[in-house]
Amino acid sequence: MKIIILAGGGGSRLFPLSxxxxxxxxxxxxxxxxxxxxxxxxxxxxxxxxxxxIVTNQDYVQLxxxxxxxxxxxxxxxxxxxxxxxxxxxxxxxxxxxIDTLGCEEDEVMFVTPADxxxxxxxxxxxxxxxxxxxxxxxxxxxxxxxxxxxxTGYGYIKAGQPxxxxxxxxxxxxxxxxxxxxxxxxxxxxxxxxxxxxxxIAGFLEELRAHRGDLYALTTTxxxxxxxxxxxxxxxxxxxxxxxxxxxxxxxxxxxxWSDIGSWDxxxxxxxxxxxxxxxxGDCMQIECSNTLVLGQxxxxxxxxxxxxxxxxxxxxxxxxxxxxxxxxxELVSELKANSRLEADEHMTVYRPWGLYTVLSxxxxxxxxxxxxxxxxxxxxQMHYHRSEHWIVISGTAEVTTGxxxxxxxENESVFIPQQARHRLKNAxxxxxxxxxxxxxxxLGEDDIVRFEDIYGRxxxxxxxxxxxxx
Amino acid sequence: MKIIILAGGGGSRLFPLSxxxxxxxxxxxxxxxxxxxxxxxxxxxxxxxxxxxIVTNQDYVQLxxxxxxxxxxxxxxxxxxxxxxxxxxxxxxxxxxxIDTLGCEEDEVMFVTPADxxxxxxxxxxxxxxxxxxxxxxxxxxxxxxxxxxxxTGYGYIKAGQPxxxxxxxxxxxxxxxxxxxxxxxxxxxxxxxxxxxxxxIAGFLEELRAHRGDLYALTTTxxxxxxxxxxxxxxxxxxxxxxxxxxxxxxxxxxxxWSDIGSWDxxxxxxxxxxxxxxxxGDCMQIECSNTLVLGQxxxxxxxxxxxxxxxxxxxxxxxxxxxxxxxxxELVSELKANSRLEADEHMTVYRPWGLYTVLSxxxxxxxxxxxxxxxxxxxxQMHYHRSEHWIVISGTAEVTTGxxxxxxxENESVFIPQQARHRLKNAxxxxxxxxxxxxxxxLGEDDIVRFEDIYGRxxxxxxxxxxxxx
Numbered sequence: 001m002k003i004i005i006l007a008g009g010g011g012s013r014l015f016p017l018s019x020x021x022x023x024x025x026x027x028x029x030x031x032x033x034x035x036x037x038x039x040x041x042x043x044x045x046x047x048x049x050x051x052x053x054i055v056t057n058q059d060y061v062q063l064x065x066x067x068x069x070x071x072x073x074x075x076x077x078x079x080x081x082x083x084x085x086x087x088x089x090x091x092x093x094x095x096x097x098x099i100d101t102l103g104c105e106e107d108e109v110m111f112v113t114p115a116d117x118x119x120x121x122x123x124x125x126x127x128x129x130x131x132x133x134x135x136x137x138x139x140x141x142x143x144x145x146x147x148x149x150x151x152x153t154g155y156g157y158i159k160a161g162q163p164x165x166x167x168x169x170x171x172x173x174x175x176x177x178x179x180x181x182x183x184x185x186x187x188x189x190x191x192x193x194x195x196x197x198x199x200x201x202i203a204g205f206l207e208e209l210r211a212h213r214g215d216l217y218a219l220t221t222t223x224x225x226x227x228x229x230x231x232x233x234x235x236x237x238x239x240x241x242x243x244x245x246x247x248x249x250x251x252x253x254x255x256x257x258x259w260s261d262i263g264s265w266d267x268x269x270x271x272x273x274x275x276x277x278x279x280x281x282x283g284d285c286m287q288i289e290c291s292n293t294l295v296l297g298q299x300x301x302x303x304x305x306x307x308x309x310x311x312x313x314x315x316x317x318x319x320x321x322x323x324x325x326x327x328x329x330x331x332e333l334v335s336e337l338k339a340n341s342r343l344e345a346d347e348h349m350t351v352y353r354p355w356g357l358y359t360v361l362s363x364x365x366x367x368x369x370x371x372x373x374x375x376x377x378x379x380x381x382x383q384m385h386y387h388r389s390e391h392w393i394v395i396s397g398t399a400e401v402t403t404g405x406x407x408x409x410x411x412e413n414e415s416v417f418i419p420q421q422a423r424h425r426l427k428n429a430x431x432x433x434x435x436x437x438x439x440x441x442x443x444x445l446g447e448d449d450i451v452r453f454e455d456i457y458g459r460x461x462x463x464x465x466x467x468x469x470x471x472x
Numbered sequence: 473m474k475i476i477i478l479a480g481g482g483g484s485r486l487f488p489l490s491x492x493x494x495x496x497x498x499x500x501x502x503x504x505x506x507x508x509x510x511x512x513x514x515x516x517x518x519x520x521x522x523x524x525x526i527v528t529n530q531d532y533v534q535l536x537x538x539x540x541x542x543x544x545x546x547x548x549x550x551x552x553x554x555x556x557x558x559x560x561x562x563x564x565x566x567x568x569x570x571i572d573t574l575g576c577e578e579d580e581v582m583f584v585t586p587a588d589x590x591x592x593x594x595x596x597x598x599x600x601x602x603x604x605x606x607x608x609x610x611x612x613x614x615x616x617x618x619x620x621x622x623x624x625t626g627y628g629y630i631k632a633g634q635p636x637x638x639x640x641x642x643x644x645x646x647x648x649x650x651x652x653x654x655x656x657x658x659x660x661x662x663x664x665x666x667x668x669x670x671x672x673x674i675a676g677f678l679e680e681l682r683a684h685r686g687d688l689y690a691l692t693t694t695x696x697x698x699x700x701x702x703x704x705x706x707x708x709x710x711x712x713x714x715x716x717x718x719x720x721x722x723x724x725x726x727x728x729x730x731w732s733d734i735g736s737w738d739x740x741x742x743x744x745x746x747x748x749x750x751x752x753x754x755g756d757c758m759q760i761e762c763s764n765t766l767v768l769g770q771x772x773x774x775x776x777x778x779x780x781x782x783x784x785x786x787x788x789x790x791x792x793x794x795x796x797x798x799x800x801x802x803x804e805l806v807s808e809l810k811a812n813s814r815l816e817a818d819e820h821m822t823v824y825r826p827w828g829l830y831t832v833l834s835x836x837x838x839x840x841x842x843x844x845x846x847x848x849x850x851x852x853x854x855q856m857h858y859h860r861s862e863h864w865i866v867i868s869g870t871a872e873v874t875t876g877x878x879x880x881x882x883x884e885n886e887s888v889f890i891p892q893q894a895r896h897r898l899k900n901a902x903x904x905x906x907x908x909x910x911x912x913x914x915x916x917l918g919e920d921d922i923v924r925f926e927d928i929y930g931r932x933x934x935x936x937x938x939x940x941x942x943x944x
C-alpha cells in the first residue's frame with residue numbers, strides 16, 4: 001500500500017495563522033505537531049515513510065521538508081506539481097509516480113488523504129484503513145464518509161445504498177446542500193459527508209479514469225516526465241467530479257473515528273481543550289469573566305473582559321476578532337486584503353527560505369530590522385542592493401561573510417557593515433544554526449531592491465535564479 | 473485669575489493606552505491634542521499661560537513639558553508635588569505657590585480643574601468661568617455640577633438648595649450612590665454630579681481650610697519651601713472631603729457644556745465619531761458586518777467580523793478586548809497585572825526620558841533591540857553594563873559617542889560597538905533629533921544591568937543619580 005498525501009492546498013480560512021505562503025497543513029493547532037505531521041504519523045503504524053508520497057507545489061517544498069525532519073520521515077517522497085490543478089490531476093500524477101519511480105504493480109492499493117484534517121483516535125482510523133484495503137482490492141473505488149452530527153452546508157454529501165462488505169454501495173453524491181436540504185438529510189439518515197479520502201488499486205483507478213475522463217487518462221498513461229511536461233493541459237477538476245460521482249464502482253466506508261477538517265476558527269474552537277468556562281486559551285492571555293471564547297496569541301499579551309462567544313486570533317502583524325459562528329467570513333476578509341494587495345494576506349512576518357528563515361522584527365522611517373536564521377552549511381545568494389546598506393550582527397553561531405572581494409569569519413557579538421551596491425553573501429560556517437540581526441538603513445527598503453549574481457546553489461544562470469522569490 | 477490644573481493623577485482605567493508612567497491626561501483620544509493640551513487651550517481665551525499652574529509629580533514633568541511645547545504654553549508654571557497626596561494638599565500647595573512665587577493677593581480668584589476631562593463647546597464653559605469668578609469674589613467656594621443624564625454610580629452627587637446668583641446653595645454632598653439611589657436622584661431632579669472643578673479666592677480658600685482642616689491650614693500658612701519640606705506630613709484627603717462637604721460657603725454652578733471624564737473605554741466610545749454602523753475606528757482596521765464597536769489600533773492591522781458592542785484597544789505590547797458595558801473591569805485587569813509584577817501595567821514599549829525617549833522594538837534569545845531618540849543638545853548618562861554589549865547604528869542625525877577614553881562623531885548609517893564593561897555615553901551633537909538603533913547582545917539584558925558614573929546633567933553625586941529610573 002502507498003499513501004498519497006495531498007499537501008498542495010493554500011486555504012485562507014484560518015487566516016491570520018494560515019497565509020498563502022504558509023497554509024493550514026503546516027499549522028500546529030491542537031498539539032505541538034502540525035496537521036501534516038499528524039497526518040504522516042497517522043499512517044506510520046501501517047506503512048514506512050518510504051511508502052508515502054506527499055504531493056505539494058514548489059512554494060511549500062521547504063515547509064514539507066521541515067515537517068519530514070520533525071516527523072522523522074525523511075524517506076517519504078515529495079512530489080511537486082508543475083502547476084496547481086485540482087485533486088484529480090494531483091492524484092493521477094502521484095499514481096504515475098508510484099508506477100514509474102516506486103515500481104508499483106497494478107494491484108497495489110493507494111490510499112489518498114488530505115494533509116489538513118484532525119482525526120482521533122488513530123486506532124479507529126487504522127481499522128478503517130484495513131477495511132478500505134480489502135474493498136479496494138476487489139477493484140472498487142473506496143470513499144470514506146463521515147456520519148453527520150449537524151446540518152453542515154459546507155460539505156458534499158453521499159447517500160448510502162445497499163450494504164457491501166463493511167461499507168455501502170453509493171446511491172449518489174449530492175452537491176453542497178442548502179440549510180433545509182442538509183437538515184432533511186440529517187433527519188432522514190443514511191447520508192454521509194464526503195471526507196475527500198479515497199482508496200483504490202492502480203488498476204481500479206486507471207480503469208475508472210479511462211471510463212469517465214479519457215483526456216485525463218490519456219495524459220496519465222504516459223511517462224512521469226511526459227506527464228510533468230504536459231501538466232498544464234490537465235483539466236482543473238476534483239477527483240469527486242472526475243470519477244467518484246460517475247463511477248458504478250464506488251463504495252462508501254463509514255468513518256469510525258472523530259473527524260474535523262477544521263475549516264474555520266469555529267471548528268478549531270471545537271477541537272481544542274477548554275477550561276471550565278469553555279475558554280480555549282493559548283499564549284499569553286488573561287480572561288476576566290469570559291466564557292466560550294477562543295484566544296490564540298502568538299506575540300503579545302491579550303486580555304478579554306466580559307466576552308462571550310468571541311474568537312481572537314493574534315499574530316505579530318494581524319489581529320482577528322470574530323463573533324463565534326461568523327468565522328467563515330474570514331474568507332471575505334482575506335479577499336478584501338488581497339484586493340488591496342496587502343502583504344499580510346500572503347506572508348507572515350516570518351518567511352521560510354531554502355536556507356532557513358527570516359523574520360521582520362521592526363521597520364520605521366529609514367530602517368528595517370530582520371532576524372535571519374541560516375541552517376548549518378547553508379548559504380544565501382550572492383547579492384547586491386542599490387538603495388540600502390546592511391549592518392549584520394551575529395547573535396549566535398559562526399558566519400562567513402563575503403563583502404566585495406573580502407571574505408571574513410564573524411563570531412557571536414561581532415558585526416559587519418555592508419555598504420550600498422557592495423556584492424555580499426552570508427553563509428553559516430558553523431555546525432549549529434546561525435542567528436544574525438540585520439539592520440537595514442536607507443531611503444528605500446523594499447524586498448525588490450535586490451540583484452542576485454549567484455543563487456544559493458552557486459548557479460549563475462539568471463533564468464534559474466529568477467525562480468527565487470525576493471528576500472535576503 | 474489663576475488656573476490650577478491638577479495633572480498628577482495616574483489612573484489605570486484606560487489601560488492599555490494609559491499606564492502608570494503615561495496616564496490619561498497625556499492621551500490623544502478625540503483629537504490630535506492630548507487631554508492636558510485641550511485643558512490648557514480651554515482657558516487660553518481668558519488667561520495667559522503664565523497664569524496657569526500645572527500641579528504634577530516628578531515622573532510626569534517631562535511629559536508635561538512636552539505638552540507645553542505642543543500647546544505653545546511654555547510660560548505655564550509646573551509645580552511638582554514632593555510626594556503624591558490627594559487633591560486638598562495639591563490645591564493648597566498650588567495656592568501657596570501663587571502667593572509666594574506669583575505674588576497673588578488675597579482676593580485673587582483661583583480656578584481648579586482636572587487635566588483629563590473632555591468639555592465642549594468651549595464657549596459655554598467660558599460662560600461658566602465668568603459666573604464662577606463672580607460668585608468666588610463674594611468669598612464663596614464654587615463647585616461646578618453636571619446635570620446627570622444617567623444613573624451613574626461612579627460619581628459623587630450634589631443636592632442643589634436655594635438659588636444663588638447663577639447657581640444654587642448646596643444642600644448636601646452625597647457619596648457615590650448605589651444603582652437604586654442613583655435612579656432615585658435622577659428621577660427626583662435637583663441632583664448634580666460633582667465635577668471636581670472649583671473656584672475660590674485665596675482668602676476664601678484659606679478661611680474655609682482654617683475652619684475645617686486646621687492641620688492642613690497650618691502646613692499651608694508657611695513658606696513654599698517649608699510646605700515642600702513638610703509635604704509628607706500632609707493628610708491624604710480630597711478637597712471635597714476636607715472642605716467642600718463641610719463648608720457653609722459652597723455654591724454649585726450648573727455646568728453648561730457637554731462634559732465627560734472619560735473614565736472608561738465605554739465613555740471613550742461615547743465621545744468619538746462613529747460611522748453609520750456605530751463603529752468608532754482608529755488605526756489600521758477593517759470591520760466586516762460589525763456594529764457599535766470601538767477599535768483603537770496603534771501598531772498593526774485589526775479585523776473585526778460579525779462583532780456587536782465590542783471594544784478593542786491595541787498597543788505594541790497589549791491587546792484588550794472587552795464587551796461594551798464591562799470596560800470598568802479594566803481596573804481589575806491592571807491590578808492583576810501589577811500583582812504579577814508585569815511591566816505592561818506600568819510602562820509602554822516607549823519610555824520617555826529627560827533626554828528624549830526609547831522604544832523596545834524587539835527582543836529574543838540573546839538580543840534586545842531599541843530605537844533611541846535623543847533630543848538636540850541632550851546627553852545620556854555616562855554608564856556601563858556588566859552583562860551586555862551594545863551595537864549602535866545611527867539612522868538619522870549626528871551622535872557624539874564616548875567609549876572609554878575615546879570620543880567620536882557618528883553620522884547617519886555609521887555604527888559603533890560598545891563592549892561589556894566599557895564606560896560609554898551617547899550625545900546628540902546635531903541640531904535635529906538623533907535616531908539610533910541599539911542592538912543589545914548578551915546572556916542578561918535586564919534594564920537593571922546599568923552602572924551610572926555621571927547623570928544626564930553631568931552630576932556625579934550618586935544619591936542624585938539614583939533618582940533616575942533604569943533605562944538607556
